[in-house]
Every structure is written in structure tokens, then in C-alpha cells.
Amino acid sequence: MRPPTRSLAGCVLLSGALGSIHAYSLFIESFESDLGVGRGEVGTPYSVALASLTVVVLVSHPLFRVVPGSLVALIASGGATIGLLLAASANSLTGVVLGYGVVFGAFNGLGYAFSLQRASESNQDRRGFALGLVTAAYALGGASTALVFDKHVAASGATSALRWLALAIAVTGIITSVLLANGGSPGRGSPARLSCANLRVLAPLWTAYLLAVLAGLMALGHAAAIVDDAGGPGGAAVVAAGLASASGGVWIALVADRTATDRLLRLLPLGSAAVLVVAAMASHGVVLVVAVSGIAFTYGALIAIYPLAVAQRFGQDGYPQAYGRVFTAWGTAGLIGPVGAGHLFEVTGSYRIPLFLAAAAAIGSTVVARQLSADKN
DSSP states (O other): OOHHHHHHHHHHHHHHHHGGGGGGGGGHHHHHHHHTOOHHHHTHHHHHHHHHHHHHHHHOGGGGGTSOHHHHHHHHHHHHHHHHHHHHHOSSHHHHIIIIIIIIHHHHHHHHHHHHHHHHHHTGGGHHHHHHHHHHHHHHHHHHHHHHHHHHHHHHOHHHHHHHHHHHHHHHHHHHHHHHTTSOOOOOSOOOOOOHHHHHHHHHHHHHHHHHHHHHHHHHHHHHHHHHHTTSOHHHHHHHHHHHHHHHHHHHHHHGGGSOHHHHHHHHHHHHHHHHHHHHHOOOHHHHHHHHHHHHHHHHHHHHHHHHHHHHHHHHHHHHHHHHHHHHHHHHHHHHHHHHHHHHHHHHSSSHHHHHHHHHHHHHHHHHHHHHHHHHO
């Protein structure tokens, strides 16, 4: 296997294992019962995990230029394993926030940021394809986790499932490290500093990304609960949403290198908004499974196309620093979406209002992306 292929395979495998973070909604009802907390509070570990992930994506890129990829994979998977074990042994919400939110989230971000950067560097002639596969794997990890652990959580609770998940990530990290051992050296030297002109591009990119992914993070964080609330199969919703999100990433991998990126930035949020309105109006569980899957598909496509859009605007040298900054929008959306949706559910007794608000945000993303394209031209 050629070094670029080995590197891409390792990045996809590591990303897939860490994508299990998006199966968190499986644990919501178990944590509510075991810890004696409400729906709004139980979303806190997931939101903190997304925030921790975001901070690490922002600051970790210089590390990848001096530390061998095989060692980064071991550090990321090992730290994620420790975080899950801490969460599994916790007997309070604070303990879960520390283990799952802070530790697992941080090392998850380390592995995800590394996977994206190494995939991009190793496959510069097929950058859209490589980034699409890595983000698709991240989404597929959530679906696979839900498929494997849905019944296990129902029968044995979140604690047992978290321990098994920790073992799976540890084993995956070892395999990934072996794949990356001869997959090429990390880039050397310092990343290019962003010019003032480039910095002005970051603000609209950041805003458009925030508004675009808000719906997907909310839906993925509450997929099981949204469908359960309508009497539908919540576990199946998590699996379907994860598979749909992965499909969105694969679709981008296939079309991104020959499709106008700016057009996708404008049209994908519009599609998300339309499905969000359907979800807000629906009351049948099966319809909501389909709607949540549609939201997840556009989300999977969006998180795959934005790294490519950043790379196209800032170049390979400027990409790590620029994407780290743009990615903070994802973390901000992760804080607003899941926690906000949980609290609005407690106040209103349904997910209708959060879904309508997410639709409005998606439309706002299209407006900002349209202006971004106009400024580029």
C-alpha cells in the first residue's frame, strides 16, 4: 500500500472511532435515570465535549508538524479511552462532564484535527475526496456505535457501554498507529501567517459555518429523544442519522473536486432548512426518523465541504491555522444547539420551537454564504 493510501486509511479509521462522540443521545435517558438530572442538564457533557474538541482543533495544528503521526494517533486514542473510562466510573453529572466532556472531548479533537490535516497533506491532488472520506468516517462512527450499543445501553445502562466503547477506541488507536508508522513524515516548518485580507474572510466563513451546522449538531445530539418523543424508534433514529451524515460526507468526497464549492455552501443549508420545517411540523415517529436523517445528510455534507472551502481560500500552508479558527464556529454551535434544544424542550414540552429556530439559522447561513461568494468575485 502506497504511503498516501496508508495515511488516508489510518486517518479514516481514527476518525471513525472518534466519531462515536455523536452517539451521545443514546445515553441521555440512562444518565437522566442514573444521575437524577433533567433533560437540559444531561446535555451538558455532550456540549462540553464539543467545546473541548473545538479548543483542541484550534490550538493543536503546530503539534502535527513535529510529532510523528503514529504517536499522535496513540495519544489521541489513549486520551479518549481514559476520558470514557472516567465517565463510566462517575456517579455524578460533574464526573461525566469531566470524563466525557473535558477529557474525551479534548483528545477527540486532537485525533479529528490530525486526521483532517494529515489527509489533506497526503492527498493534495484529491483533497476534496480525502476530506470527504475523513468526515464521512466521523459520522459513520456515530452510526456504528448506535447500532452496536443501542440494545446494550437499554439492557445494561450507559456505564457498561462506555467501557466497551473505550476498549474499541484503544484497539483502533493501535491499529491506526501501525498504519501511520510508514505513512510519511509530518510537514516541517512553521505554518504561514494569515494576512489581513485573509483574516477578513474568516468572519463571514465563521458565521456561515456556525449557522449551517447548528441544526445538525442539535439533531444529532437529540436524535433519539426527538423521535422517542413522537413515539418512534429512538435508537433507529441515531443509526439512521449517523448513516445519513456519513452518506453526506461520501457524496461530497465524490463530487467536491468537480463542483463549485461556493454553490454547495449556499444550497446545502437551504436543503437543511426545508427538512427542518418538515421535522417541526411532523408528529409521526417514522416521519421524524426520515426528517432527522435528512438534516444529518446535509450536516455531513457541510462539515465535509467547509474544510475544502477553507483550504481553497487559504492554501495548504494557511489551512491549518485558518481552519482551526473557522472550526470554533462548530464548537459554538455545539454549545448552543444541544443545550438550547434541551432547555426549550423542558419549557415547551416539544422540539418544535428549536427545530424552527434551526431552520431560520440555516437560511441565515445561505444569506451569509451568498455574500461571501459575491465578495470573492
